Amino acid sequence: MALSFFPSSFSSYIVFLLCRVDYFRFTNVLLFSMFIISMALKFYMSRSRKVFLVDFTCYKPRDALKCSYETFMDQIKQVGVFSEESLRFKKNILNKSGLGESTYLPEAFMRSPPIKCMEEARKEAKTVLFGVIDELLTKTRVKASEIGILVVNSSLFTPTPSYVSMIINHYNFRVNVLSYNLSGMGCSAALISVDLAKNLLKVHPNSYALVASTENNTLNWYLGNNRSMLVTNCLFRMGAGAVLLSNRTSDHCRAKYQLMHIVRTHKGNEDHGYGCTYQEEDTSGIVGVSLSKELPKVSEGALKSNISTLAPLVLPISDCLRLIFNKVGVKLFQMKSFSPNFNHAFEHFCIHPGGRAILDKVEKSLKLTEWQMEPSRSTLYRFGNTSSSSLWYELAYLEAKGRIKKGDRVWQIAFGAGFKCNSAVWKSLRTINPGDDDKNPWVDEIDTFSVHMQREA
Template sequence: MDTKKNHFFHFLITHALYLFFIIPLLGALSAHYFFTLTALQDAILHTWHLLKLNLAPVLACTSFLVFLGKFYSKNRPRNAYLVDFACYKPKPELMCSTERYVERSRQENVFTEENLCFQKKVLERSGLGQKTYFPESIVGVPAKPCLEEARREAGMVIFACIDEVLEKTGVRAEEIGIVVVNSSLFGPTPSLSAMVVNHYKLVGSVKSYNLSGMGCSAGLVSIDLGKHLLKASPNCYALVVSTEIQTLNWYLGNDRSMLMSNCIFRLGGAAVLLSNRPSDRRRSKYQLMRTVRTHTGAHDNSYSCVWQEEDHDGRVGVALSKDLMAMAGDALKTNITTLGPLVLPMSEQLLFFLTLFARKVFKMKVKPYIPNFKLAFEHFCIHAGGKAVLNTIEKNLELSEWRMEPSRMTLYRFGNTSSSSLWYELAYIEAKGRIRKGDRTWQIAFGSGFKCNSAVWRALKNINPAMEKNPWMDEIHEFPVTI
């Protein structure tokens, strides 16, 4: 009964404008014009005679209005469409189970026995499955943590993703006008974006950007950058590539705050093709509705909670602070406070405001109202950063297991693939056949700095899984699994 009341309240508030204002107004206007139809006909005839007598000024005015219309049409903000995307699926021989990981770590003769046990415990409790991937430079014996191998890994992942998305969309490489590549920890010279330009022989006028040091949220930072670049470039394609190169970033030391990264980060990548061409709307999968970026780096604790440094033996690693979850929670709170008014129905905004007003003005001891984001979105893609991150967001946003499924299954099957994890999650939803025209999807990502970023997509058509090619398709019948 309470659920029915909530739905009735939501419907009433959301449609109040139509129920209490617009519909009665239209009825009154219709009645008025019905009884004054003759007067209206006389007015039209009178106006026509005036137009014939003042033809030149009317033509000049009409021409000016047409010019203004064309000028606005040419310069108005253009919608950004996601034509299609592709995720990298490594070769089976690169799978790394917990046992293989521990044995491979023991072969390095670097880690103490206590820290090998620590890593095994972390893996067993992390939510990762037995089929995640490491690059050959790490799982091979001996390991090859060198620049040449890192470039080889980057080329393997990035080119495979781009080849697939170009094949799926039928877009030629020379049609791409914007390239944005992000990889947080690997920033070679020439850059990874330059590597893409060289490999695909892109046009000399291509706008090329390379983002580094921005952590797992860099994928949505790149989408936001691509959106703004498309606004300034009519009839253009933007290629966004998100990945994290593991070869040079496997920590070979015994600082436990740095060993956490070894346990959860895995090989992966994604390529996304954006377009602002009106003709691409019909064949695109999604329209980008909103992007909201939150940066809490002005606070020292947030800035330093994910920190690359050398340990006491001089080995470089990424240390994760014990304050990480608290900083992520603060960033998420700020982000959804900004996003909420843009996406939530009026009923939820009203309840939130009334609760806040009661707490702040009347000092009433009532619980803070948590908006029901399930009324704003059909699907959630939450960065698969780790089991603790997903548990916290599930609790705070009061999400069901079904809505958390894409994130949990991505963490289980592919691990934390950094900035590309959101695209494996969206691919999971597509493979399950859950995307329907008009559905809204909320992507949430966290990253060093500290940042929390959101992107909201609206499906432009039903997604038929039988027509899809993505990394889940040959095994989607096995999911979800019990973790």
Template structure:
């Protein structure tokens, strides 16, 4: 024991030294331009008046060349400004917080599951075990139809009522916060994976808010928990061709018709993990709205693993042998998610990481692949690129793995873990509850970068990067779903062996 302590003490100073060496290297590379300009400026400052006059006369003798260079610079600058993508801003967003009458405690869930009368004792015990290890608190929400005793009215009409409640609740808040009139919205994108009625849910929004007739309207279904960022990417692309427009993005999931009433274990997990919620986001490309917007969209990156059979089948809606419909989760889900995340991170890294991290990654890659050196793969430090992380609250196992692989602290993981605890897995809208948590804590400062990471069926892994345009004052966030209880967070969640979707 004494030798082990001595070894640990010897390792700690070395690791600390390595940390500071790396930090110094990062600052050296990041400020290389300034380090070059300072000596140049000092050298120019030592030029005499006569030397400046001589330089001026030399330029005067080559006036034609100067004029041509100026014209060429002007033309190239104009071409660059006209060809560059339009900037997209996030004016504001709203997350729906259901009424307290829709809270479903763990005891309530297990009691109502038993009263359904179709589950075996083994299935009931399995669902109870999942719920106990989910990382959920006692205040997550489900739809009214699932709280009835016995459970009944699981029909399309009830599903529409649920959709209207969560969608209109979020959109009403958003329009009230921004003051934007519904007739000014030119683009509408809604995503909901498991409920796809006719007329569509997006048409339901158009009808409720009397949106204009030439609106670009899209309804995305079947795209899983990553659909929220798919919607953001689609809206961004549409804003490139619709000048001076507002784009309304709505992310939600329906629970009423999504339940599985069979006894196949792989299809029982979604019953326990999904909870009710929604988010509405308002994007714009109007430069005049930049000063009142919260964030600027910096990057939107999508990675699709659907060409791989394992990725395609790891989250699959199907019927069991008794023709009961449900969503099956494969054992390949976590490995496939890991591969998708790795591919996404590898593509995103060069776009966001400082040059110092890219050099270290390249040197490590060359050593392993070219020189066949037996060294550990270098994982870039994404904390140098982002101040805030919003990772889809799909389950504890994924959050634990990402915390470990990205080297994140408890502070960085807090928004995701507390969202999982307080609201559960609300599918595609969970990222916005996480960003709302960060705002309610008063952590968003002007210039901060936030990274939203989502993954879902298909299999897809998507990333969106935002830059804060102003410091968010939590006192002004009256419609924030966390604001009434934010002082009680974070809450310690006991560690248990997780079971995830």
């Protein structure tokens, strides 16, 4: 039986051997091809996917919620808890704040007398978040059911159910959506949320991520007379921003920006940084957020730490070498510190408008011009400090001014309690035509803003 396996004639045996050789050759080629294909797939799956910012929106409240200096002072007098000294202090802070006469405060504050309760806080949260997400879904033509990742941040207001549950319930998101609710992260939380979404998009192919950023004013008004806690009442205003991120290759053609870098710096290991923005009770047991006088200085130090990590990623090699040699010279020979020129790396700057003093510090540290500071100062003037969403109002300002051209690089810088400095670098994928977006919050009044008006405010 075993001999019958072999061919009977010599010629047939030769043919048999040739067929066996071809068979083994084919098998080897097939196995090698499968190996190459599997390695290529592994590389494709493990490589860093590009993250695109498809579009974004900023919430613009209705005109009835505009709050001038006079309206602000009249409303806080009705609360009946502030001393005359505190009222004078608030007025002085307003005059120096850099805020204009048309910022917005929630409906609860504008009532007579103002109201502070959970129901009104939820109402503010739903108003701004549903409003800004509605606009984003309309602009991008993306359905809520298509979104696989949802990240929401709000520092002080943490209701149960959470913000993400509120949004999932309202829009009927799919049951397996990856949802994250960030709190206590301060004004830099928008970039932390983007960083989280970016990392999730790396491992979830063909996905959309929705990032929503806001802060709640209704329930976080300080009703005491501690000066360091009264400042927040004067600076923070109503607003929200929503961003749609994607790792889909097909979105490259319609996306506005590509995320190039995110650098996060945390100075919580230093006590003076950790405590410069601190939520606590005053001597009367009233909860508020205390802002230290050292805040601008701490912000400057955190920015320098952030720059030391970001600089090698974005600066030309010549500037990087000069920066390295300067660091050695400072330590060994007490040389004067060298500040790199970031005009070589970026066309536009969006710096968190935490207040006029912080913007002044950053302007001096980075040696920026008034034109480069205009988006930040204009945002502070028109919308106030809307916490983490402020960066998106600044980017919207640049778009409304028609400054974003294809290939431009935008540097966003944000500061947050803890103390943190986070930055993001975006590259514009196309020239943005201001006339294409009638939902831009600046569209009706952008021509009234100039470089100098905010310094004169």
